[in-house]
Amino acid sequence: QVQLVQSGAEVKKPGASVKVSCKASGYTLTSYFIHWVRQAPGQGLEWMGIINPGTGSTSYAQNFQGRVTMTRDTSTSTVYMELSSLRSEDTAVYYCARDITGFDYWGQGTLVTVSS
Amino acid sequence: IQLTQSPSSLSASVGDRVTITCRASQGISTYLAWYQQKSGKAPKLLMYAASTLQSGVPSRFSGSGSGTDFTLTISSLQPEDFATYYCQQLNSYPRTFGQGTKVEIK
Numbered sequence: 001q002v003q004l005v006q007s008g009a010e011v012k013k014p015g016a017s018v019k020v021s022c023k024a025s026g027y028t029l030t031s032y033f034i035h036w037v038r039q040a041p042g043q044g045l046e047w048m049g050i051i052n053p054g055t056g057s058t059s060y061a062q063n064f065q066g067r068v069t070m071t072r073d074t075s076t077s078t079v080y081m082e083l084s085s086l087r088s089e090d091t092a093v094y095y096c097a098r099d100i101t102g103f104d105y106w107g108q109g110t111l112v113t114v115s116s
Numbered sequence: 117i118q119l120t121q122s123p124s125s126l127s128a129s130v131g132d133r134v135t136i137t138c139r140a141s142q143g144i145s146t147y148l149a150w151y152q153q154k155s156g157k158a159p160k161l162l163m164y165a166a167s168t169l170q171s172g173v174p175s176r177f178s179g180s181g182s183g184t185d186f187t188l189t190i191s192s193l194q195p196e197d198f199a200t201y202y203c204q205q206l207n208s209y210p211r212t213f214g215q216g217t218k219v220e221i222k
Contacts, residue, residue: 035211037213044202044213044214044215044216045151045153045159045202045204045213045216046213047204047210047211047212047213050209050211059209061209061210062210095158095159097158097159101149101164101165101168101206102149102151102161102163102164102170102204102206103149103151103159103161103204104161104170106158106159106160107158108158109158
C-alpha cells in the first residue's frame with residue numbers, strides 16, 4: 001500500500017534550519033511529483049513547492065524563494081524539504097503529498113516549532 | 117489564483133444537505149480538488165477534476181462547477197463528516213488552497 005512516512009517533530013531556534021524527510025513506499029518514487037504543504041496552528045493549508053523526483057527539478061512558492069530547498073534520494077525513495085532562516089512564523093505542521101490528479105496520499109505531518 | 121470559499125463555517129445537523137462554494141479569481145476549467153481535514157490529521161482527497169469522486173469516498177459527496185465557480189455538496193451529513201473542507205486549484209502554480217470551511221454540529 002502507498003505510504004509517505006515523515007520524520008519526527010523538530011524544535012529549532014530562530015535563524016536555524018530544519019530538514020524534513022518524506023519516505024515513500026508502495027510505489028515507485030520517480031513516477032509521481034511530490035509537493036510540500038504547511039499548516040500553521042489553527043490556520044489553513046499553504047502550498048510551499050514541488051519536486052519531480054525523477055529529474056530533481058523543483059518549483060517553489062514565491063513566499064519561500066531563497067529559503068526552501070527540496071531534494072530527493074532515489075536510492076532510498078526519500079524526498080527532503082529544508083527550510084532555512086527560521087522564524088517564529090514558520091512554526092507549523094509540514095506535510096508531503098503525492099500528486100496524481102490532486103494530492104491523493106499525504107504524509108502524517110511533521111511539527112516544526114521555532115522558539116528561542 | 118486566489119480561491120475564496122464560503123461560508124467560512126457552518127452549523128448543520130446529521131441528515132442535512134450541505135453545500136460549500138469555492139470561487140476562483142480567474143478561470144481554472146475543472147482543475148479543482150476538494151479535501152476533508154479532521155483535527156490533527158492530514159487532509160484527505162475527496163474529489164478531483166471538480167466532480168470526480170476519489171476512490172473510496174462515499175457517494176453522498178458530489179462536486180460540480182467549471183471556470184470560476186464550484187460547489188461541494190454533502191447530500192446527507194453524517195457524524196463522520198464534521199471536519200474542515202478545502203478546495204485547491206490544480207490549474208497553475210502556486211497550487212493555492214481556499215481558506216477552508218469548518219462544518220460543525222448544530
